[in-house]
Amino acid sequence: MAPDTTPRLRLRLRLPDGRAADVVPACGVLLLGAVWGSAPLIREPAEPWPVTVLGWLLTAAVCGALYVRRRYPVAVTVFVATATAVYYVTSTYDGPLVVAVIISLYSVAAEGRLQAALALAAVVVIGVGIGVLAGSNDMNSVALFMLTGWLVAVLALGTMRHRRFAFAEEAARRRATEERLRIARELHDVIGHRISLINVQAGASLHRLAKHPGEAEEALATIKQSSREALRELRATLGVLRQVDEAAPTQPAPGLARLDELVVSARPTGLEVRVHSRGGAGPLPAAVDLAAFRIVQEALTNVTRHADGATSVDVRLEFGERELALAVEDDGKATGALDRRAAGQGSTGGSGIAGMRERAAMLGGELAAGPGPHGGFAVTARIPYENR
Template sequence: MRSARTAVRRRVSRLPPVVRGSLLPVLLLLNVVTTRPPRELPVAVTFTVVLMLPLVWRHRAPRTVFGAVAAVAAVQWLLDVQLPADIALLVALYTVALHSDLRDTLVAGAVLEAGGVLACLRWATDGAFLTPFVAVTAMIVAVGVLGVHVRTHRAYLAAVEKRAVRLEREHDQQARVAVAEERTRITREMHDIVTHNLSVMVALTDAAVYAQHRSPGKATTAMLQISETGRQALTDMRRSLGLLRTGEPDALRHPLPGISQLKTLADQMCAAGLPTRIDLRGGHAHVPATAQLTVYRLVQEALTNTLKHTPAGTEAKVRIECSTETVTVDVTDSGPRPPALATTRSGHGIAGMRERAAAYGGTLRAGPLPSGGWGVHTRLFLAGSGVVSA
């Protein structure tokens, strides 16, 4: 039985809207034609058409249609004509409840209830007023409640759909921001890795060429250092691009650079021709790995700039001071800079250093020192990320 009703509903739902909307008026007209005597047909057919016709526009103007149907029903009551087409009143009430607010629904329901009382007083058989009155009232309340429920349910679904669209849009925006941040991170890492290692390799190559005839042993050592520097660069690049798996041997040979690796960095710079001294003050075991990586990259970039832009004989000094809340980084050198370089810096090195420092609430100062040479200074704040002057 239930499957049969479901099949009927599916077939009806597939019909065009015009056909579905005309089913009820056609059935009511057939009822009038088959049940009314010939002398009552003109009046009955006219009232049936006039009651049902306004329902065509009920979704566009629900209150107006309800008023028109109620007016026709009042005339029908005055002429003492009973028709099944009075169901149009319930349809109009449902439409008001579906498309209007609660106040309009209550007003329409009160009007319909008053009409129901008048209808029961006139057409109740054998003076039995209560039974038809209760039945009419129950239908009016049920139709009004159904319309309000459907309207509320539709509004809820619309709100849920709107929220889902908003969340999806926000998710897409967050994804785009994350992608942009990741691209910036990778670009910054690639710049630091490539610039530093290539600068060291160029310096070592020059030293090897210079020493190949006078001191073949030193040339061989320089070439081996070039090879090791290249492998280190490849490992750092693979790690930054997220391609290095934890189980691979390189992950154990080359851990994530940090403060502990600054000594190795200094040795590398010394081998490239830049004597570098590390002065580490305070314990750094409590410093997060990401902050240690930032310190390492800041020192690496500063030393790379010194190696690239200063003459032979320049010395560099790195001082790292760690406390429970901050890490202070100072990189100074004794070499002069070209006048143009002392006033403006090109490329992405200094900009990348400022971004790294800003991630930990610090500002970076880079420029010539009063006593000569060049200095880079910043302070990283481990407890927060607010921008604080270093």
């Protein structure tokens, strides 16, 4: 049986927003007031003309107050309730101003002022109840019960709307915070590695400048190359952040395919970096590929910054069926610097290892850092592929 492809009309009730949310209720109540207020013009007036004119003025004032109810919800509700009470006490005609009271109470609840809304609704119910006990012809016990139900429903709707918007705002703030953390982590990984290499090479060139000017010149050339790469990666990262509707970036995203760049950049520091890979290195999910690259990058940065006497680093990659396992082990000495690295200090004195743990945890993985099995320091991580 062929699927039904006939377009279906979907009706969705949407409340007005913006200026329309101020204009529509005010004009609606004004229209209702005009219909009820035209009764003396059509048939014999049931009350003196000054009282009728007062009712018209009260209706106009209530409608004007409704226009600013979202800015001053409590004050507007007090005014509307008071003007409505005066109208029903003085006028013979049963006007529609009770609708204005309901709308204003809804606005108070929708702004999150639930206690004030409950207090005002109680005053309205008590006031109407007094009128019923006084023998009002316009209200009776059944009408009072129905009005109470309407007010409870309106307050519930207003509270639900407030909570829904509060939840949406909180979710937006949480997404913004996560995005700021992601950007900060990405910039730290991009800049920290290169600046660390520049710092190490600058110290080496100063040490060798007098006795070995040739080696110092080589170190300065490495500094120049590292700074150029740092600027290039920074521009690429900032370019991605600036893009909204522009074309996709032309630079490839960092991944394990660029691991050789990290190996080459570490050589001028005197480190021998060996990469060991096992398993089928098929296409990785982009998030896993980026996280693995950044973890290796930060681990190598920590070796150049903090490892005491390290001369070699082994990077081990194992591509399993469901997860990627990696390890970065150096042959440094277990000194105070090793303790600082295990405590989580990164290339800029910040939270390098903590940042690596965050990257792994965000993808459902885990990361450990501490003394290696053969001395030195080891960073090990497991990152699942998720839906590969």
